[in-house]
Amino acid sequence: DAPDSNAAISQLSQAEGMLQNALGKLNVVVEAYPELKANETMSQLQEELTSTENKVAFARQAFNDAVTSYNTYKQTFPPVIFANT
Known part of the structure; x- marks a missing residue:
């Protein structure tokens, strides 16, 4: 399902940031332990x-x-008439 609200989009953005942070930490651990790389x-x-x-x-x-x-599309005529109502 597509996010249909600003709150949902914000939550997705936060989740993505948390995931990126976790992946960064995982990469640090992998670099610290060469046996994991192998x-x-x-x-x-x-x-x-x-x-x-x-x-x-x-x-x-x-x-x-x-x-x-x-x-x-919303800014073109005639959709602009209907999209802003």
Whole structure:
């Protein structure tokens, strides 16, 4: 489901920030323990996390593009008459 309120979008943004913070801490731990870098499970986890980060970035960009398109559409005639009511 798409977020339909400013509060939901704000919560998603906060969750993304918390995730980025946690991933940063995980990377620090991995750097501190070289044996983790050599662990195949850890390598798979890092690949999955990178893939997930890319998907989130793509979804964020698609959302922003959709909002921009909608806002542009609202400002054209005749939608401007109906969108502002």
